[in-house]
Amino acid sequence: MDITQALSTAANIMLLGMVCVFTFLSILVVAIKLLERFAGGEVEAIPQRKPAPQQGIDNNIVAAISGAVHQYRQSNSNK
Amino acid sequence: MDITQALSTAANIMLLGMVCVFTFLSILVVAIKLLERFAGGEVEAIPQRKPAPQQGIDNNIVAAISGAVHQYRQSNSNK
Amino acid sequence: MDITQALSTAANIMLLGMVCVFTFLSILVVAIKLLERFAGGEVEAIPQRKPAPQQGIDNNIVAAISGAVHQYRQSNSNK
Amino acid sequence: MEGLMKLWSDTGLANFVPGQVVMMIVGALLLYLAIARGYEPLLLLPIGFGAILANIPAAGFTDEGGLLWYVYHVGIETGVFPLLIFMGVGAMTDFGALIANPKMLFLGAAAQFGIFATLFGAITLNFIPGFEFSLADASAIAIIGGADGPTAIFLASRLAPDLLGAIAVAAYSYMALVPIIQPPIMKALTSQKEREIVMEQLRPVSKKEKVLFPLAVLFMTILFLPAATPLVGMFCLGNLMKEAGVVDRLSNTAQNELINIVTIFLGLAVGSKLSADKFLTVETLGILLLGAVAFSIGTASGVMMAKILGKFSKTPINPLVGAAGVSAVPMAARVANKVGLEANPHNFLLMHAMGPNVAGVLGSAVAAGILLAIVGG
Amino acid sequence: MEGLMKLWSDTGLANFVPGQVVMMIVGALLLYLAIARGYEPLLLLPIGFGAILANIPAAGFTDEGGLLWYVYHVGIETGVFPLLIFMGVGAMTDFGALIANPKMLFLGAAAQFGIFATLFGAITLNFIPGFEFSLADASAIAIIGGADGPTAIFLASRLAPDLLGAIAVAAYSYMALVPIIQPPIMKALTSQKEREIVMEQLRPVSKKEKVLFPLAVLFMTILFLPAATPLVGMFCLGNLMKEAGVVDRLSNTAQNELINIVTIFLGLAVGSKLSADKFLTVETLGILLLGAVAFSIGTASGVMMAKILGKFSKTPINPLVGAAGVSAVPMAARVANKVGLEANPHNFLLMHAMGPNVAGVLGSAVAAGILLAIVGG
C-alpha cells in the first residue's frame, strides 16, 4: 500500500470514525433522556448508600463479630 | 450403566455418604470434648488478642515508624 | 572436582566475596557523602510528606468525592 | 464504505444468535436479583455481568486469549479461586459456638442428607426422557444442598464443568432464598412448644481450644478423608490464621482484599460458563428443581435430627437450630433466630444456631470429599 | 583470579551498550518528572523504574524467565492489566454530572477528532523518509489523543506492541502537561465574554439512573460496537459495582488495592518496553510530535463543539468545558474550571466540566473499539 492509498484509507477512517463516535454518543444521549424519564426524579433526601444492608460474605463478618461480642459478654457475665 | 443400576449405586452412595459424614463428625465431637478437657477452662478475663506482640515483618513497620519518630524528634530538638 | 580443589575454590570465593562486598559498600559510603554534600541540609522543619499533593489516578477519587459532595449539596439546596 | 460494512458486520446486531439474547436476559435477571433484591450480591452481580459479557457475539471474551477465558482457566480449572475464597471464609468463621456445644455437629451432619438424597433424586430424573445425568453430574448437582458456594463451585469444577454455571447460580440463588424456603418447613415439623424452647447459655471457650480446633479438623481429614483436604485444609488455614493471633495482618488480608479480588474474578469466571448451549437445556430446569429439593430435605433432616437429639440431651435443644445445619452462613442461623423469636419474643437463638451453621460448612466439605473420593477418583 | 575476571566480565561497566545508557537516562528523566514535577507519578514512576531495570546489561530482566518478561506477558500481552485498571477507574468515576446534562456527550465525541486527525497525520508523516507507520501503528499512536492511559496501552498492545513504550510514555506525559497545553488553545478560541458564561445548576440524579447508566452504555456497545466491549465492559462493571451500593467491599477493593497492585506491575511492564532499539528511533520523535498534535486538536475541537452546541442549546454552555472532552480525568476538568475562574472569579465550572470529562473516557473507548474493528480485525 503506497502512502497516497494509505492516506485515502486514513481519511476514510477519520470520517467513518467521527461519524460512528457521534452516532454512538448521540444514541447514548437519547438513552440517558429515556433513563431520566423512566428512572429519574426519585432522588431521596436522605443519603442513599448507607442503609442498604450488605449481604452475603459480609454477613459472615457481622455474624462473627456479633457472635464474638455476644460470647465475650456471656463469658464475662458468667463470673 | 442403565438407570436401575445407577439408582442402586446412588442409593449405596447415599447410605455410605451419610454413614461417613456422621462417623466423621462424631469423631470430631469426641475430639472437641478432648480439646475441652486438655485446653479448655483457661479463658482469660482480659481480652486476649491485643497484647500478643506481632513479630517478623510487622516489626519492620514498628521499627521504621519508631525510627522515623525518633529521628524526627531529634532533628527538631537539634534546632 | 575433589574436595581439596573445592576447598580452594571456596577459599577463593570467600576472599573475593569479602573484598567485593567491602569495595561495593565503601563506594556506597563515598556516594552517601556526596549525597549529603549535594542534597543534604535541606531538612524542613515542617513534616514533609503531607502537603505533597497526590496526582494522577488519585485525583479521580478527589474529583469524584468533591463532585459527589458538590452535587449532593446542590440537590439538597434545590429543595 | 468497505470500512462501514466491516463495522456493521462486526456489530452485535448483525451477529446475535437467539440463545445469546436469552442468556443476556438471564444475566440481567441475575443483576436485578443482586442489586434490586439483594440476593447474594457479592457473587450474583459479577456472575450476572460475566454472563452478559460471555454472550456478546463476536467479542471473544470466552475464546482462547479472551479475558474470561484467562480468568476461568487460571482460577476455576485449577481450583485455586474457590480454595482461596474458602480460606477467607475460614478466616471469617468463629467456631466458638460449636466448640462450646459440639453436639451441634450432629445437626450439621444430618443436614447433609439433603445432598445425598438429591444425588439419588438426580439419578431418578434420568427416567424422564431428556435427562441423562451421570453419577458425576448428579454428585455435582447434589452439592447444591450443601448451601455453600465455594464448595459447590469446587466440586462442580472437578466433576461436571459443563454444569458449573447452572450449579453455581442455583446454589447462590437458593442461599439467598433461605429466608423463604426454610420457615414453612421449620414450622411444619415443629410444635409451638418446641419452637419456644430456651437453650442454655454456652460455656466460654478458651483461645487454646480455638487455635487447636482447626488443627484437629485438619488432622482428622488427613486421617480419614484426604480427598477433602484441599477444601478443609484451606478453610482450616484461614481459621488458624484468625485464631492464632500472631498473624493478624495475613488473616485480615485473607478475609478482606484477597477474598474481594478473588470474588470479582470468581464471579466473572462462573458467569462465563453461562452460555446458551450449556444453560438453556432441560437439565438446567432439573438442576433448579433438584436444588430446591436439596435445600428442603437438608432443612427438614436438620430439624428432625435436632428433635431426636433433644430427646437424648441433658440440656434442652430447640429444634429450629437444626435448620441452620445446611450452612448458608449466616443466613440460616438468622432465620432460625427469627422463627424462634416469633414463637417466643425473648428467645435469642442466634448464637446457638451458629454452632450447627458452621458445622454445616464442615459437613458439606466432608460430603464433597466423599463424593470426590467415590465418584471422582 | 578467574572468579574476579568472571565478576568483571559480568559487570555493567564491561557490558554497557550506548543505547542502554541513553535509555537509563530516559528512565531517570521519567523518575524526575514523576517525583520532582509530580507528572502522573503513579504511572511514570514505575514506568521510569522499569525502563532502568530493562536496560541493565546482562541482568536479563526482559529475557524469557526474567521478572519483567513475566509481568509483560502475563499482564499486557493478555490485555488483563489495562482492563483491570479500567475496571478500577470505572469504580472511581461518577457519571452524575453527565447524566444530568447528557448534551455534554457531544463534547466528548467532538474531542475524539484529536484521535482521528492524528491517525491521518501519522500516515502523512510517512512522506518524510524514516517514517513508515502502518495503519495499525498510526491507530495506536492516534489513541494518545484519547488522553486515557489504559485505553492507549490496551490498544497499543493489540495493534503496535513495538511502539507500546513510546505511546504510553507520550500519553501519560501529555496528560500531565494538560495544564500547560490546553489553556492557550482555550483562550485563543474563546472570547472573554464566552469564558464568563455561567452555566445552570445541574439537576439531581437518582440512584436508579446511576445504576442503569453503565448497563445502558454496555447494552449499546454490545449492539453497535462489540470490539469495544472489553474496555467498555470492564469500565461499566467497575461503575456498576460502585453505584449498585450492594457490593461496596468489591468496589472499594477494585478502586484501591487491586488497582494499586496492577498499577505497579503495569508501569514496570510498560517500562520494560523502553528498550534502545525500539525507543531511540525517529519514530519516537514522530510519536511525541503527533501526541502533542492530538491533544491540541482534541482540545480545539472540544471547545469549538461547545461553541456550536451553545448556539442551539436552551441553557447556556461555557465553551471552556469543551476542552474537558479529551478526558485526562480530572485534570482537564480542573483546567477548564481554572481558566473559567480567571475570566469570572465567581464561575465554578468544575462540575459542569466533569460531564464532558467522563464523556471523553467513553468517547475514546468507543474510538478505540472502532479502530480495533477496522484496523485490528
Next chain:
Amino acid sequence: MEGLMKLWSDTGLANFVPGQVVMMIVGALLLYLAIARGYEPLLLLPIGFGAILANIPAAGFTDEGGLLWYVYHVGIETGVFPLLIFMGVGAMTDFGALIANPKMLFLGAAAQFGIFATLFGAITLNFIPGFEFSLADASAIAIIGGADGPTAIFLASRLAPDLLGAIAVAAYSYMALVPIIQPPIMKALTSQKEREIVMEQLRPVSKKEKVLFPLAVLFMTILFLPAATPLVGMFCLGNLMKEAGVVDRLSNTAQNELINIVTIFLGLAVGSKLSADKFLTVETLGILLLGAVAFSIGTASGVMMAKILGKFSKTPINPLVGAAGVSAVPMAARVANKVGLEANPHNFLLMHAMGPNVAGVLGSAVAAGILLAIVGG
C-alpha cells in the same frame, strides 16, 4: 462395599508413609514455634501449614495441578514472590539512620563474613561421609548467614531448589533466635566499658537524600554487580516509592496487602518443599548446623569490625551495634539496644543500630549477587 473399600483405600491411614508422618510433625513443630513461641509467625505459620498439606498421602497438593504445585511454580520457580516481598520490605525500610552515619555500612559489610565463611565450612563438611554439597549448594546454604528471608529464598530457588525448604526454615528459625544467639557472642567480644559507649546523635537527613539514596544504590549495583539487580532493584523500587512521597497509595499497597498476599503463598510454597525425601536427610542437619555457625560468625565479625572502626573514628562507636550488621531487621537492632541498656540504662542504641541493620540487608543482597555471578553463571 466397593465404595467403602475405595474410601478406605483413599484414607490417609491406609496410605501413610513414615516419612510423611515425620514431616507432618515437623510442620506441627513449626506451627508451635510460630503460634506459641512467636518465632517469625508471618512466615513459619504458612510454612508449617504448607509442610503438613504437602505430606498428606494421596491428596496431591504437590502433584502437577495441585494447589501447592501451582503456587510453587508460579511464585518461587519464577523468583517473583521473594522479589515482591523484597519490594515490600524496601517500602518499609527507613535508611535515614544509615544515610546519617554511612560508616555503618562497613559493619554491614563485615557481618557478611558469616556468609562466606559458612560457604567454606559447607565445603569442609564434605569430608564427612554423607555430605556432598556442591558449590551451588554451599552458596545457597551460606546465604542463611545473611539473616534475610527473601534473599535466602531467592538464592536457594536459583542455586539449590532441593534444599530450599531446609534453607528457608533454618533462615527464619535463626532469625527468630537472634535474641538468644547474639547476646553471648556480643558480651564475650566486648568489655563492659565498650558496651557503655554512648554514641552521638545522628544528623537530620533531608528528604532529597532519602529519595536519591535508593537510586544511588541501584546505580552502583548496575555498574558493578548486575547479578544483584533483581534483588536490589526491587528493594530500591519499594524504597523509592516510600520516599518519593508522590505514590503513597502504591507504597502502602506494596507494604501491606501485596506483601501479605505474597507472604501467605510464599510460606505455603516453601512449606511444599518440606518433603520427607528432601528434608529427612543428613544434609538438613548440616544446614541447621551451618546456619547457626553463619549467624554466629556474622555477629562476631560485625562486632569486631565495630571495635576496629571505633579506633579510627572521630565519633565514638559502641561495638554492640556491629552485631546488627547481620540484618534480621529489626530484631538484631533491638538486641543491640537491649544489651546496651543492660550495660548502661541510659544508652539507647536502637537508632544507631538501625544503620548497620539496614546496611546488612544491602550487604547480603550484594553477597547474593556475587554468589549468583560466580557460582550461578
